[in-house]
Amino acid sequence: MPSTTPDVMISAQGIHKAFGGVEVLRGVSLDLLRGEVVAVIGPSGSGKSTFLRCLNHLETIDRGTIVVEGETLARNDDAGKAHYAPEAQIRQIGRKMGMVFQSFNLFPHLSVLENIIEAPMLVKKLKREHIVPKAEALLKKVGLLEKRDAYPNRLSGGQKQRVAIARALAMDPDIMLFDEPTSALDPELTGEVLRTMRELANEHMTMLVVTHEMGFAREVANRVIFMDGGAIVEQAPAEAFFANPQHERTQAFLQNML
Numbered sequence: 001m002p003s004t005t006p007d008v009m010i011s012a013q014g015i016h017k018a019f020g021g022v023e024v025l026r027g028v029s030l031d032l033l034r035g036e037v038v039a040v041i042g043p044s045g046s047g048k049s050t051f052l053r054c055l056n057h058l059e060t061i062d063r064g065t066i067v068v069e070g071e072t073l074a075r076n077d078d079a080g081k082a083h084y085a086p087e088a089q090i091r092q093i094g095r096k097m098g099m100v101f102q103s104f105n106l107f108p109h110l111s112v113l114e115n116i117i118e119a120p121m122l123v124k125k126l127k128r129e130h131i132v133p134k135a136e137a138l139l140k141k142v143g144l145l146e147k148r149d150a151y152p153n154r155l156s157g158g159q160k161q162r163v164a165i166a167r168a169l170a171m172d173p174d175i176m177l178f179d180e181p182t183s184a185l186d187p188e189l190t191g192e193v194l195r196t197m198r199e200l201a202n203e204h205m206t207m208l209v210v211t212h213e214m215g216f217a218r219e220v221a222n223r224v225i226f227m228d229g230g231a232i233v234e235q236a237p238a239e240a241f242f243a244n245p246q247h248e249r250t251q252a253f254l255q256n257m258l
């Protein structure tokens with residue numbers, strides 16, 4: 001049975017997903033607890049992005065159970081195939097999660113401020129005068145208030161990613177999903193994004209972070225998950241994970257990352 005205690009923010013059980021007959025998730029299970037920061041690491045093609053995208057319904061699963069804060073997004077029917085909640089419930093569940101992508105995905109024709117207030121106004125029907133002060137507070141938080149009226153093409157990659165984080169936070173998510181948020185950045189710009197994420201973690205945001213930043217995983221994550229070949233090979237509290245990886249494939253991966 002999936003866990004439904006309130007402190008389990010996401011319960012994913014036995015997630016299977018295939019693309020064109022190729023199974024890329026082969027029974028992945030994860031419970032993400034309130035306030036927990038979990039880092040997902042693993043080689044390219046191991047299914048990390050697909051797993052994140054399934055959790056917030058950017059992809060549909062073939063089989064398994066996804067429960068978000070006690071609300072069932074999908075679960076197996078009698079035939080063992082994933083059956084999804086009604087559309088309205090899917091949308092409501094989706095709003096519990098904010099997502100930050102490698103490629104920022106800011107709207108180029110909108111200013112920084114407009115990028116942040118767009119979804120709260122459209123989706124949550126919030127009034128502009130209500131959301132603008134909040135957007136400004138978020139920009140201050142990510143250190144970019146002075147860029148309020150700039151357009152994305154005038155920002156560095158690190159600044160764009162911090163705006164993307166502020167934009168996700170403007171929807172008041174309970175959970176933040178990050179898919180390699182610093183992988184598209186020049187090395188000197190990763191620090192400012194990781195700092196913003198670290199601050200979020202310090203405020204006890206629940207975070208699931210796919211990353212290649214081993215320092216971040218070690219220092220900020222409570223738990224580290226290693227995926228390979230569409231499955232979770234190993235997971236442990238961050239300190240134990242890096243000090244004493246158990247599985248040969250984990251050891252080989254970590255060797256390569258150094």
Ligand SMILES: Nc1ncnc2c1ncn2[C@@H]1O[C@H](COP(=O)(O)OP(=O)(O)O)[C@@H](O)[C@H]1O
Nearest residue numbers: 019020024042043044045046047048049050051
């Ligand atoms: N939309 C898609 N259509 C077909 N194959 C896909 C699609 N998305 C991902 N894949 C494949 O699924 C596997 C896992 O990809 P992905 O989840 O992106 O891995 P990772 O994020 O760990 O690099 C890869 O083999 C990839 O080519």
Ligand SMILES: [Mg+2]
Nearest residue numbers: 048049050180
């Ligand atoms: Mg990926």
